[in-house]
Amino acid sequence: xxxxxxxxxxxxxxxxxxxxxxxxxxxxxxxxxxxxxxxxxxxxxxxxxxxxxxxxxxxxxxxxxxxxxxxxxxxxxxxxxxxxxxxxxxxxxxxxxxxxxxxxxxxxxxxxxxxxxxxxxxxxxxxxxxxxxxxxxxxxxxxxxxxxxxxxxxxxxxxxxxxxxxxxxxxxxxxxxxxxxxxxxxxxxxxxxxxxxxxxxxxxxxxxxxxxxxxxxxxxxxxxxxxxxxxxxxxxxxxxxxxxxxxxxxxxxxxxxxxxxxxxxxxxxxxxxxxxxxxxxxxxxxxxxxxxxxxxxxxxxxxxxxxxxxxxxxxxxxxxxxxxxxxxxxxxxxxxxxxxxxxxxxxxxxxxxxxxxxxxxxxxxxxxxxxxxxxxxxxxxxxxxxxxxxxxxxxxxxxxxxxxxxxxxxxx
Ligand code: RM4
Ligand code: MN
Ligand code: MN
Numbered sequence: 001x002x003x004x005x006x007x008x009x010x011x012x013x014x015x016x017x018x019x020x021x022x023x024x025x026x027x028x029x030x031x032x033x034x035x036x037x038x039x040x041x042x043x044x045x046x047x048x049x050x051x052x053x054x055x056x057x058x059x060x061x062x063x064x065x066x067x068x069x070x071x072x073x074x075x076x077x078x079x080x081x082x083x084x085x086x087x088x089x090x091x092x093x094x095x096x097x098x099x100x101x102x103x104x105x106x107x108x109x110x111x112x113x114x115x116x117x118x119x120x121x122x123x124x125x126x127x128x129x130x131x132x133x134x135x136x137x138x139x140x141x142x143x144x145x146x147x148x149x150x151x152x153x154x155x156x157x158x159x160x161x162x163x164x165x166x167x168x169x170x171x172x173x174x175x176x177x178x179x180x181x182x183x184x185x186x187x188x189x190x191x192x193x194x195x196x197x198x199x200x201x202x203x204x205x206x207x208x209x210x211x212x213x214x215x216x217x218x219x220x221x222x223x224x225x226x227x228x229x230x231x232x233x234x235x236x237x238x239x240x241x242x243x244x245x246x247x248x249x250x251x252x253x254x255x256x257x258x259x260x261x262x263x264x265x266x267x268x269x270x271x272x273x274x275x276x277x278x279x280x281x282x283x284x285x286x287x288x289x290x291x292x293x294x295x296x297x298x299x300x301x302x303x304x305x306x307x308x309x310x311x312x313x314x315x316x317x318x319x320x321x322x323x324x325x326x327x328x329x330x331x332x333x334x335x336x337x338x339x340x341x342x343x344x345x346x347x348x349x350x351x352x353x354x355x356x357x358x359x360x361x362x363x364x365x366x367x368x369x370x371x372x373x374x375x376x377x378x379x380x381x382x383x384x385x386x387x388x389x390x391x392x393x394x395x396x397x398x399x400x401x402x403x404x405x406x407x408x409x410x411x412x
Contacts, residue, residue, distance in 0.1 A: 005370035016340060020371075023337045027375045030333055032260070032326050033077045033107040033308040034068055036061040036085050039322070041405055042312040053398035054318050056405045058085045059098055064319055064398075066102035071389050072326045073381035077107035079155065079308055082142050084112060092148035099149075106149035108195065108257070108306060111135075111142040114159035114203070122160035124180030125173040125209045132180055139184040147189045153257065153306050154188055155230060156181070157197040161204020161211075170207060177209050178222055185223045195230035195256040195306065196220055200237055202267055212236075213245050220254055228256025228301075232310055233272065233279075234263040243282040250290040253297030257306030258283075260329060269312035271321050273328030280328065281364050284336035292341065319395060323385050327372075334372055339363040 039055040055061040065078040113123035123135035198216040220227035249255035260272040290302035347356035382388030
């Protein structure tokens with residue numbers, strides 16, 4: 001049955017002049033990084049529900065990430081948060097070896113600059129120099145950790161901001177933040193990069209020090225060529241055109257990575273591709289378009305993006321949603337690869353508005369599941385990863401051996 005569907009699709013695509021083998025090769029090379037924190041219990045500020053089998057230690061998180069990679073074949077690295085993933089013996093080399101023994105590598109390192117009581121008024125932008133130094137030091141320690149775990153990305157998200165008008169000098173906060181980022185930037189390992197994430201609001205509600213992509217971009221421009229913007233899909237106001245931000249940053253050579261998730265209202269951290277799959281497809285379309293454009297710096301920037309998931313699974317379990325998330329990214333990418341770019345360029349040049357739109361919308365409508373099944377078969381991973389996971393016995397195994405972890409609230 002699947003084979004028939006695949007043959008029909010290949011014939012159809014071949015008639016459109018699409019090189020299916022090239023698309024399959026691109027799909028096999030796709031990579032999505034999963035976050036260690038996504039395997040642990042998490043929730044909202046109201047409640048963290050304990051999930052039987054949720055990871056309790058970094059090793060368990062790495063085990064789970066390795067299982068997601070085994071099921072999908074395209075999730076070979078794991079992002080870590082410090083100190084959430086700080087080993088008791090501080091042996092990061094052992095952490096790296098453990099990860100590699102399970103078949104995954106450590107990806108982006110994220111300093112938590114939002115957890116300690118000292119950060120009530122901010123971290124790198126705090127009015128108190130002692131607290132700014134504390135935030136700088138933990139970030140610089142993360143640079144050191146990067147070398148030990150073999151990471152090439154320092155991912156900076158700051159909860160910094162103010163809650164009331166007049167609470168602090170907005171201009172001086174900008175200076176403090178940039179000074180702090182400069183110190184951290186200088187401490188990064190060679191040939192690594194800093195990803196500067198922005199977020200509209202929360203936990204600060206009057207002003208956020210890095211509220212939007214333009215602010216992040218400006219910081220990156222002040223820092224140097226190895227600083228790039230990280231786009232978290234949940235960090236914009238409703239209705240913002242994220243794919244346009246993606247296109248703009250690619251063209252500036254400053255798009256560094258993504259935190260994939262989905263939002264309906266605020267920073268909801270729902271499974272990527274569940275609320276707005278068309279948006280995810282359009283984002284991938286911009287990335288594929290830039291990667292194939294022959295235009296610099298857009299092309300090389302698009303070829304060097306850190307694709308990461310950043311989600312909080314509060315009610316849906318841990319492993320199955322993570323596998324599902326990876327698959328949603330795979331599907332969006334496949335559809336984007338199918339967009340007929342030459343015909344699109346011609347329609348755009350001729351000012352054929354509806355024709356151009358229809359070319360893109362039609363690519364989104366293609367059912368790529370037979371193609372993805374074929375790709376998975378050729379990669380030697382399960383053709384239906386969700387079903388394979390359910391049948392694997394892994395969920396029962398971790399449920400029994402781990403039980404329900406005690407909940408500390410928040411993201412722990
Ligand atoms: C923030 C942001 C960061 C994430 C934290 C836990 O909203 O998305 O990337 O690490 O949440
Ligand atoms: Mn994020
Ligand atoms: Mn977020």
